[in-house]
Amino acid sequence: MDLGLDVSERNGYTVLAVRGEVDVYTAPRFRERLIELVSEGKHRIIIDLEGVDFLDSTGLGVLVGGLKRLRSHDGDLLLVCTQSRILKVFEITGLTKVFSIYDSVDDAVGAAS
Amino acid sequence: MDLGLDVSERNGYTVLAVRGEVDVYTAPRFRERLIELVSEGKHRIIIDLEGVDFLDSTGLGVLVGGLKRLRSHDGDLLLVCTQSRILKVFEITGLTKVFSIYDSVDDAVGAAS
Amino acid sequence: MIDERAVQLEIPAGAEFVALARLVVSAMASAETQLSDDRVDDLKIAVSEACTNAIEAHDALETDERVLVQCWADDDHLEVRIEDRGTGFDVSNLPEHPPVTDPERLKFERGLGIPLIRALVDEVEFASSGEGTAVRLVMRHDEELDGNGLRP
């Protein structure tokens, strides 16, 4: 199963675009990439979930872990997601209150700066 | 599993466009539709396989049966197929020698008239 | 017990096989015209959570027992059973997490699976012992839900 992880830069933010299915099998790669970015000094990260086909609690765990790690560096983690089936898992778990979720990378960058 | 069977008319030919997977489960519907057309007096039929995602020997059986039925009415059965994975099963079974296979419905109509 | 029309998938307790369980259940569920795509998606998540837990419970034991996923469609519902031979657990005694508004909440990257399952399916039942765990998930057909919503 493929998990796509593409990194780009945008207005001082690092954008990590995730593609494919995030579950117990693929989450470790996602987690490692995120930790790698943080340790490279990228402390303002946008995670673009628009290409994600599936995400369960393992994926939520990676995001929560990432947010915690970035906060401890006074950094920021923003999410981009408009897919209702993905937003639903954030809503059920109450994580919409923990994350800032935007409709597009542009919106996220705009709101933050 | 969905099998799409769309009928249209084209230059005196009846075109049956098949979509989806043709296997032991869906073939009976395909076979019935074909028999129906023949008994409605449609004796010049083009079967368009371009929308077919999967076809095994059960599907080949429906086509052979259709050709036999049409020939007994002095009719004609032409196939449209460009997908190599579908053409492959015709080649292996030698049925490329039995059927006239065209690249498009236009080609089939053109070659026949 | 298991319906003779059930489909059964047996997978090794490895993370790479959870996607296969989702695939089989979602193919079965999609064939049920009375379940909307949204509800098939919900069921996929619940199955993924239950299989993930099953596999983690096997990891803990370092056993090479396998995980069983059974799925069948009844007149008015679709049922999925996920069975493992892992450690077992006490479902009535799971740790409580701080509310999401509490900054402490961020300490918890886990423990979201069972709450998700409960929210996403119409019925869930856990049967767990030292021998392993069986999770039963039920999705009632949408027609039924639109009607009187009685349990079968």
Next chain:
Amino acid sequence: MIDERAVQLEIPAGAEFVALARLVVSAMASAETQLSDDRVDDLKIAVSEACTNAIEAHDALETDERVLVQCWADDDHLEVRIEDRGTGFDVSNLPEHPPVTDPERLKFERGLGIPLIRALVDEVEFASSGEGTAVRLVMRHDEELDGNGLRP
């Protein structure tokens, strides 16, 4: 006998479940980076043929026994076993069809399944008795084929 890393799918002997067998095998085969998409497609057809035969062999008996599909990846090949509890048959004694150039050929709408299986997979083995039939399909990794092509 069956590898502990095998995935096993058990389906009722109904035509509607053949698609599920194709789905599972093709997901397993696609995960094998050494098998090209074309060869995964070939394997799907072979599995479909074998499952169709298995189900028809059960129909003949009017039994509600189930069909077993096992699939596992080895170092250098992918292996699929399809087992039924149907009538069994004598694979060395199948009817011969007239050549395709003969107009008589059109009398035969059937009997294309086993020739297709033989042409599409790298190795096939039938074991059949009054108890039922087991078909073993092997797809060797493309690397292996590019090399000396020795059987494992």
